[in-house]
Amino acid sequence: MSTASEAHRPAGRPRTAVLSRERILAAAFELADVRGGDFTLAALARSLGVRPSALHHYFAGKDELIAGMRGQLTARIGDHGFETSPWHVAILSWARAHRLTFGAHPGIIAALATLPVADEPESIVDYERIAAALRRDGYPEHRIVPAIVAIESFIIGSALDSLAPEDNLRPVANRGIAPHLTGAEEAARDHALARGHSAATETFEFGLTALVAGLRAAGTSAETDPTSGADA
Template identity: 40%
Template sequence: MGRPRKALLDRRRIGRTALELVDETGDFTVPEVARRLGVQTASVYHHVDGRAGVIELLREQVVDELDAGTLDERPWDVALEAWARSYRAAFAAHPRSISMLMTSPVRAPRVIDQYERVAGLLLDAGFAPEAVMPIITGLDNIVLGSALDMSAPEVMWVVGGEAEAPRLAAAQAATGPARADQAFDLTLAGFLDHCRGLLVRDRTAAATDGREAGGPRS
């Protein structure tokens, strides 16, 4: 038998096609994915569990563009900053996917694995367990908000006509063309500084608890 003219349907092709549709229109439907792939809708459902399953394949496509190797760097704050910058670049390439992915629970194993590594990085550094998810969520908010900002118009505040705001206009003019990058750098630096303060607090609390648990020495 000759080779088929089209590659066999697989999960990666489904995810890639859904991401292409979202990049183009901001959304997708499973029938649209099937039409673009040249297959029946039922064939797509054979590989995924409905729309939610396609969203997770789409999520994997975006996250595969991250450099997970940054999480091997040390110390923890160097690794976290490098990962955040790679994370931002990956989502800045697909800004229309952000609202969809932010409102859908994360289930994709390859994505969960990266967050597991981030959690391990923070716990190994000495952060208290109850601090880990707020840090991860806060970093998500910074990165994804900035990725959206990168797709926004460079001039976001249109001053003139009935809107008299000379100081805002002067500040905007002085900023130059890298407003989104400067804002991200500022916010990420402040976030990491705050996390370093949390780590000092958590380490101090752990040391105090350890001394109290040991009791007085005779």
């Protein structure tokens, strides 16, 4: 038996839209987690049960969709106190959040890393916070962007490394020809275990600390140009 509300329900399309920007982005992440960043808009449309043309009401093309995905991930990373803390302090918690957030969607990392920031607002705001903190703390202006790129490159590599086996550098069939590597790899895993970390996390923390320390030193040394020996 129909209720009164059912009897007066208007016919035709539902008042709420079938699609939304958030629903499309969520489906894109699900698809990328399975197929990687080379998925097509046609495949995304199929997963949503709509025609590809319906997606263009929200995203002009795949590049704009990828930019939206990056913006959503960047928003999840959050602000880590760059306005009030020294850059080399705030960058540590930012880098950890960055690695975990991007590492949760490894299939899309390459596409996210190679697409220009352009006009994607969340990433621009995020980078602006970091650049402003570096500049405020007296970092050489011509080294600010290289420092940010160096840190983010390390984070992206670490996010991918976290997916590799714990012993991915351990010789197996040829242990006899690499005794030093074998011993070092075992020592690294034992050290991480003793600290309650995975090998990937311990490696990330060591590398992050060393990288930030090196960038601080390079930014405060007036006499030494760290690129002086690089090829022109």
